[in-house]
Amino acid sequence: NAGVMQNPRHLVRRRGQEARLRCSPMKGHSHVYWYRQLPEEGLKFMVYLQKENIIDESGMPKERFSAEFPKEGPSILRIQQVVRGDSAAYFCASSPAEEKTGRNSPLHFGNGTRLTVT
Amino acid sequence: EDQVTQSPEALRLQEGESSSLNCSYTVSGLRGLFWYRQDPGKGPEFLFTLYSAGEEKEKERLKATLTKKESFLHITAPKPEDSATYLCAVRLLMDSSYKLIFGSGTRLLVRP
Numbered sequence: 001n002a003g004v005m006q007n008p009r010h011l012v013r014r015r016g017q018e019a020r021l022r023c024s025p026m027k028g029h030s031h032v033y034w035y036r037q038l039p040e041e042g043l044k045f046m047v048y049l050q051k052e053n054i055i056d057e058s059g060m061p062k063e064r065f066s067a068e069f070p071k072e073g074p075s076i077l078r079i080q081q082v083v084r085g086d087s088a089a090y091f092c093a094s095s096p097a098e099e100k101t102g103r104n105s106p107l108h109f110g111n112g113t114r115l116t117v118t
Numbered sequence: 119e120d121q122v123t124q125s126p127e128a129l130r131l132q133e134g135e136s137s138s139l140n141c142s143y144t145v146s147g148l149r150g151l152f153w154y155r156q157d158p159g160k161g162p163e164f165l166f167t168l169y170s171a172g173e174e175k176e177k178e179r180l181k182a183t184l185t186k187k188e189s190f191l192h193i194t195a196p197k198p199e200d201s202a203t204y205l206c207a208v209r210l211l212m213d214s215s216y217k218l219i220f221g222s223g224t225r226l227l228v229r230p
Contacts, residue, residue, distance in 0.1 A: 004161070033217060042122075042205065042222040043162070048215055056215060091161050095216040106152055107216050109161035 003027065004110035005074075006092050012116045013082045021077040021113045025094030031055075032075040033093045033107060034067060043091060049075060050097075082117045089114050120145045124206050124221035131228050134195045139204055139224045142188040147211025151189050152218060153182050154205040162205055196228045 003026035013019050025032050031050050035043040048056040049069040060067070064082075069075040079086055093107035121144045131137055143151070150169055154162035166175040168184040175182045179200065181192045191204055203225045207218035 031216065035220075040222075042124075042220040043207075043218075045217055045219065048217055056217065093161075105216065106164040106167060107218055108164070109154075111159070111161045 004092060004094050004108055006090075006110035006113050008113060009111065010114050010116070012118060014118055015083055016081050019079040019082050019086070019115055021079075021090050021092075021115070022074040023077070023092030023094075023110060024074045025092075026108055029094035029096050029108075031095045031097065032069050033095070034075075034077050035091045035093065035109075037089045037091060037112070039088075046077075079115075082115075084117045087115055087117045120208070120210060120219055122206055122208055122219055122221035124204075124224050126224060127222070128225040129227070131193075131196055131226070133197055133228055133230050136192070136194045136196070138193070139191040139226070140188060141191070141206030141221055143206075143208050144187075145208055145210055145219075149209045149211045149213070151184055152207045152209070153189070153191055154207065156203045156205055156223070165204075193226070196226075198228050198230050201226055201228045 005024040007022050033048050034046040036046055037043050045059040047060050047067045052071050064080045066078045089112045091109050091112045093109045123142050125140045150167050152167050153165040155165055156162045166182040171186045173184050179194050183190045203223045205220055205223045207220040
């Protein structure tokens with residue numbers, strides 16, 4: 001897990017507040033993936049981003065969720081008007097650009113942000 | 119629909135008692151199958167990648183194998199430190215990204 005940095009590690013929000021989760025990819029990686037893990041469930045893909053571009057957001061809820069990966073700074077997963085059902089662990093993973101490595105290189109994950117909505 | 123199913127959901131072993139975890143998949147085309155280990159409060163840690171049927175990979179007490187429909191993670195003479203959740207994931211042939219589709223995992227507990 002070394003290299004992919006997520007913060008905060010734990011985040012508590014009241015219903016209706018906004019949550020911002022940050023992810024800095026491994027050095028040399030330019031692609032970021034966000035996953036959500038509910039208790040006792042596997043990781044569910046949410047969104048795939050490159051610098052300044054959203055490539056695949058097929059797993060993102062249609063409302064209240066957004067993600068960005070600016071030219072400078074970390075990737076941000078933003079959840080507006082949080083509800084109790086948003087309580088989960090959110091993991092970020094990174095990879096290099098496809099042309100720089102083999103097509104079956106693994107994703108490297110951070111240690112996640114655990115969001116609790118009260 | 120592309121799907122990954124892991125069994126059993128949970129497994130309790132005595133130290134030294136060998137066993138296997140199963141990952142079956144139904145996908146339109148497989149580019150690679152991945153095994154990860156996840157400890158409580160941590161992110162998934164990469165273990166193995168398998169590309170084609172018949173392939174095997176080994177690391178310490180773990181050996182992963184792949185057929186056209188499923189993968190097995192064999193644990194030989196496990197130790198308490200092998201206790202973790204083991205996740206299986208697939209990467210689709212038609213997907214040019216590194217996106218993975220995960221199973222729900224097998225929670226392994228090894229008792230001393």
